[in-house]
Amino acid sequence: MGMWIERHLKFIFLFPSIIFVLLMIAYPIGYTFYLSFFEWSMSSLQPPEWVFFDNFKALLFDDPRFWPAFFRTFYFTALALVFQTVLGVAIAILFNRKFRGNQLVKTLFLLPMVATPVAVGLVWLLIFEPSIGFANQFLNSLGINPQLWIASPEQALPSIALVDTWQWTPMITLITLAGLSSIPSEYYEAAAVDGANSWQNFWKVTFPLLLPTIFSAVLLRVIDAIKQFDLIYAMTRGGPGFSTETLNIYGFVNGFQYFKLGYTSAILVLFFMIVLGISSIIMILRKKTEVTL
Amino acid sequence: MRKAKRLTYFNYVLIILVTLIFIFPFIWMLIASFKTQAQIMSTDTALFFQPTFDNYRSVFGEHNFLTYIINSFIVAFVSTVFGLILGLPAAYAIAKYKQQKLGFVILIARIIPGISFMIPWFIIFTKLNLTDSYTALVLSHMLVGLPFIIWIMIPSFEGLPAELEDAARVDGCTLQGAFVKVLLPLVMPGIITSSLMSFILSWNNFMFALVLSGEKTKTLPIAIFNFMSYSEINWGALMAAAVIITFPIIIISLFVQRYIISGVTAGAVKG
Numbered sequence: 001m002g003m004w005i006e007r008h009l010k011f012i013f014l015f016p017s018i019i020f021v022l023l024m025i026a027y028p029i030g031y032t033f034y035l036s037f038f039e040w041s042m043s044s045l046q047p048p049e050w051v052f053f054d055n056f057k058a059l060l061f062d063d064p065r066f067w068p069a070f071f072r073t074f075y076f077t078a079l080a081l082v083f084q085t086v087l088g089v090a091i092a093i094l095f096n097r098k099f100r101g102n103q104l105v106k107t108l109f110l111l112p113m114v115a116t117p118v119a120v121g122l123v124w125l126l127i128f129e130p131s132i133g134f135a136n137q138f139l140n141s142l143g144i145n146p147q148l149w150i151a152s153p154e155q156a157l158p159s160i161a162l163v164d165t166w167q168w169t170p171m172i173t174l175i176t177l178a179g180l181s182s183i184p185s186e187y188y189e190a191a192a193v194d195g196a197n198s199w200q201n202f203w204k205v206t207f208p209l210l211l212p213t214i215f216s217a218v219l220l221r222v223i224d225a226i227k228q229f230d231l232i233y234a235m236t237r238g239g240p241g242f243s244t245e246t247l248n249i250y251g252f253v254n255g256f257q258y259f260k261l262g263y264t265s266a267i268l269v270l271f272f273m274i275v276l277g278i279s280s281i282i283m284i285l286r287k288k289t290e291v292t293l
Numbered sequence: 294m295r296k297a298k299r300l301t302y303f304n305y306v307l308i309i310l311v312t313l314i315f316i317f318p319f320i321w322m323l324i325a326s327f328k329t330q331a332q333i334m335s336t337d338t339a340l341f342f343q344p345t346f347d348n349y350r351s352v353f354g355e356h357n358f359l360t361y362i363i364n365s366f367i368v369a370f371v372s373t374v375f376g377l378i379l380g381l382p383a384a385y386a387i388a389k390y391k392q393q394k395l396g397f398v399i400l401i402a403r404i405i406p407g408i409s410f411m412i413p414w415f416i417i418f419t420k421l422n423l424t425d426s427y428t429a430l431v432l433s434h435m436l437v438g439l440p441f442i443i444w445i446m447i448p449s450f451e452g453l454p455a456e457l458e459d460a461a462r463v464d465g466c467t468l469q470g471a472f473v474k475v476l477l478p479l480v481m482p483g484i485i486t487s488s489l490m491s492f493i494l495s496w497n498n499f500m501f502a503l504v505l506s507g508e509k510t511k512t513l514p515i516a517i518f519n520f521m522s523y524s525e526i527n528w529g530a531l532m533a534a535a536v537i538i539t540f541p542i543i544i545i546s547l548f549v550q551r552y553i554i555s556g557v558t559a560g561a562v563k564g
Contacts (some may be wrong), residue, residue: 002467009468010390012384016438018395024436025402028413035412037564042416091311099305105312107550112315113557114546116497119516119535122521123322126528132334134321173559227406230499234518251408256504261412268409279404282533 024152029272036265037038048262055266064240066267069250074158074273076246077225079161080168085218087165088172089210095173096180099159111173112167117230123233124163137194149238153243160244162232168224172217179213180206222282226275247271295495308410319539326532333528348533357531358537367427368502368512369495372434376442377484379435384446384474389419398446402440408435411504414441418505425507433501438491445490445559449483482552489549490556493542 005012017021036055059066127134128149136146151157187205229248238245238253253269255264325333327344350360387396423429453476461471499514506512517534546553
């Protein structure tokens with residue numbers, strides 16, 4: 001018995017996970033692609049009706065909510081990523097020194113990203129509350145007029161991007177810190193021999209060596225930011241109006257509020273391909289930065 | 294290692310300031326959870342006020358939070374255990390037999406939007422009468438946890454020298470015996486990291502539970518989200534609920550931050 005297991009160990013060890021992946025990932029994805037060619041509202045009286053590419057046509061050419069949601073998804077991702085990458089790298093460089101309380105600071109810095117997104121989203125809702133929130137009290141003390149924050153269609157999405165930035169800047173910082181500690185000190189010694197100042201040190205030595213690490217961090221973050229659901233749904237459910245409705249939210253609303261399952265599947269197929277496309281582009285870019293070193 | 298830079302007074306102030314900004318929302322949440330609705334509504338009592346425990350009483354009393362804590366715990370715990378049972382042997386086989394393609398499939402699972410699975414799951418679980426069951430929640434949460442476990446464990450197993458297995462076999466151990474008795478204890482740090490991550494990801498999960506849970510299996514994120522459906526938001530109770538959800542995770546993170554750091558940065562940093 002033991003011998004038989006040993007001979008087929010590879011198969012036995014992989015089998016449960018493969019079954020799980022097939023049943024819970026491959027099959028559902030295939031089913032979603034299949035359903036995207038049907039019209040169905042999950043009614044047992046009306047079976048799914050084959051409509052071929054009609055769902056996609058309607059989505060791309062006749063749906064007033066699809067393209068705005070598409071652009072919002074990218075606007076949100078770009079906004080959040082620019083903020084958190086710049087801040088994250090800057091804070092990593094600030095933290096990359098020996099100081100008392102170093103460990104404590106790192107630990108405290110970890111907390112935003114492990115905290116439950118729905119819960120912190122609702123805490124930020126109180127902070128952004130126009131009449132009683134801390135955000136406006138703070139602006140007031142600086143002599144700036146109160147803002148509407150997530151209550152206004154223009155500011156709602158940037159406000160949520162701010163919360164995403166608060167939650168995920170620490171991840172960029174921690175990854176960058178790990179990258180910084182892996183740069184060999186010989187590079188800096190060589191630069192010192194050439195008489196480099198600290199500005200040149202950063203741009204000519206640290207930054208190029210750090211670039212692949214930053215790309216990895218950005219890749220992980222883009223994959224998650226583009227799919228951001230918890231914060232948006234908890235804080236605004238896509239409102240006010242449709243001003244924070246990203247593709248993920250639009251898909252969810254169509255599927256589980258309107259129960260347009262075929263149409264939703266078409267949205268999800270497009271969304272799925274967009275996410276896959278963006279991820280591959282960043283992975284290719286990351287490879288390029290490694291080669292030029 | 295680079296020679297540590299001299300720390301100026303300015304740097305120190307900046308570091309403290311940045312840290313304070315990032316933990317401010319937690320402080321604000323904690324303070325507000327001890328305030329009455331009137332105290333939250335008035336802006337003059339920001340820091341000095343008579344604290345009240347009413348919010349916590351109401352969260353545990355009329356809002357039944359103990360049930361949701363138990364639900365969340367069961368789902369997170371069981372999905373992590375099953376994730377380990379499936380993931381550890383798989384990660385070992387991928388590392389030992391160089392099954393990179395399977396590793397790639399795991400990466401895909403991390404990239405694909407979770408919502409792409411939800412329509413089929415919803416249809417299937419409804420047909421099987423499994424909505425509002427722990428089974429559906431555990432299975433869906435495993436989908437988040439399992440890729441993380443495999444992803445973290447592959448490099449851990451790759452880091453072990455092959456001679457270990459040979460030595461165990463000389464001692465009369467089968468390969469599966471060596472895996473359990475020799476290899477698993479050696480990758481314990483990886484197992485701790487990946488189970489913590491799997492637990493936290495399940496504890497925090499909102500979207501899957503939003504569709505698949507019901508009255509019987511409602512988890513904490515859904516319970517707190519339901520506060521928003523009242524016409525007037527009870528901010529104090531909402532903040533108390535937020536404290537209850539985030540507290541266990543914050544405590545875990547404070548004690549084992551080393552593991553959490555390697556968990557959240559997994560995949561971006563080699564080694």
